[in-house]
Amino acid sequence: MTPSIIVRAAPQEYICRTGCWEELEQHLRRRGLRRVLIVHGSRSWSAAAPWLPVLRETEVFYHAYSGECTYEERDRIAGLLTQHGLQAVIGIGGGKITDLTKAAGALLKLPAILLPTLAATCAAWSSLSVMYDEAGRFRSMDVFPYSNALVLVDPRVIAQSPPDLLVAGIGDTLAKWYEADVIIRQLASLPVELELAWYAARKCRDTLLECSEAALSALQAGEMNDALLRIIETNIMVAGLVGGFGEDYGRTAGAHSIHDALTAIPEAHQQLHGHKVAYGVLVQLALEGQWAEITSLLPFYRKLGLPAGLKDMGLGFLGGDDLLRLAERAIVKEASIHRMPGEISAVKVAAAIEQLEKHLADYIHYSITQEAGIS
Numbered sequence: 001m002t003p004s005i006i007v008r009a010a011p012q013e014y015i016c017r018t019g020c021w022e023e024l025e026q027h028l029r030r031r032g033l034r035r036v037l038i039v040h041g042s043r044s045w046s047a048a049a050p051w052l053p054v055l056r057e058t059e060v061f062y063h064a065y066s067g068e069c070t071y072e073e074r075d076r077i078a079g080l081l082t083q084h085g086l087q088a089v090i091g092i093g094g095g096k097i098t099d100l101t102k103a104a105g106a107l108l109k110l111p112a113i114l115l116p117t118l119a120a121t122c123a124a125w126s127s128l129s130v131m132y133d134e135a136g137r138f139r140s141m142d143v144f145p146y147s148n149a150l151v152l153v154d155p156r157v158i159a160q161s162p163p164d165l166l167v168a169g170i171g172d173t174l175a176k177w178y179e180a181d182v183i184i185r186q187l188a189s190l191p192v193e194l195e196l197a198w199y200a201a202r203k204c205r206d207t208l209l210e211c212s213e214a215a216l217s218a219l220q221a222g223e224m225n226d227a228l229l230r231i232i233e234t235n236i237m238v239a240g241l242v243g244g245f246g247e248d249y250g251r252t253a254g255a256h257s258i259h260d261a262l263t264a265i266p267e268a269h270q271q272l273h274g275h276k277v278a279y280g281v282l283v284q285l286a287l288e289g290q291w292a293e294i295t296s297l298l299p300f301y302r303k304l305g306l307p308a309g310l311k312d313m314g315l316g317f318l319g320g321d322d323l324l325r326l327a328e329r330a331i332v333k334e335a336s337i338h339r340m341p342g343e344i345s346a347v348k349v350a351a352a353i354e355q356l357e358k359h360l361a362d363y364i365h366y367s368i369t370q371e372a373g374i375s
Helices: 020-030 043-051 071-083 095-108 163-184 192-220 226-249 254-262 266-270 273-288 291-304 320-330 346-371
Strands: 014-016 035-040 059-064 088-093 112-116 128-132 138-143 150-153
Touching (some): 035 095, 071 095, 163 273, 254 273, 254 320, 291 346
Parallel strands (some): 014 150, 035 059, 035 088, 088 112, 112 150
16 A cells, blocks of 8 residues: 655745845745744844844744743744734744744744754754643644745854754754654555655764764864754754655654653653654664664764663663653554554563663673773
8 A cells, every 4th residue: 555645845945054044034025024923932042143134124023932832832922923913923943932933823824934043853844843731741743734934044053052952953863764764664665755755864864973973073163064064954954854755654653752751751851852862762773673773873872972771861760660651651542653563562662671771781881891901
């Protein structure tokens, strides 16, 4: 059977170029947009302010979001758009601001214009929003029948972002390959859309493994180089193409289900989205019995500071019963982990987490002995 796919490949327009934010008003003018709402945060707004142009011909309203991507916050934004008769919503910030902007725009059928300040997810590219409750627990992923109207990526802005946020983006984007691959490789025949999604997913992995260290070195030095530019566009654009062409076959599988389950643990909230997803990649691979692949990834995780085990996330206190509850949350009926082959049970997921912990301990012990020259 041919998979049923709706291609949502890209925004209507995407520009990645130094200084492209300065052209914002020109883009608004040619779209006939004179009255807009800008949604922003606090830290991201401070980072963005030096690069934002003065909008002389546009009436601008502003809204500082609450700090969480919830339906209640989406409705507040939609209320402002309706109250003031605004024509578009502009999101300036990270992934949650971006998702709120898209959700409010989709609700009112208004154009969403996005100026990302981070390369921590593909949110600026994708036509979907991940929604949470006020406590930061995952609620749903909403897919929209509207592409983002315009995405302006100024590499100078992202080059000023904290390194740990870029690392989180690398972790989230790495999952594109492992989650798409475990789903797509099950199919006997691939439509062209899925061939493109599979290729983009592999391109994500290969670019990350090749360029991440050099990109982070440049970011830490406050410089721009080819590696950093490639990582920025990989995290935003290439990662977005995976789900854009592959839809449910290219979005999420086991890694994101583990992330979603972790959001129910308050102590895990200190971990960024991409950190939890990166850990989820290893749990997914453990479920598949891909121990050699896990071992090959561990040096990369260690160099970048991605969490490979529970202790790395401050969750070393979780015991057997805790892990079973975590696993039960990961395998709820609607969870994407069920896109993996075979029957996935809570017992299997909890066992995979425990086996990963043992594998990680063995790897660390072996590494220490090798470094000490002990045979």
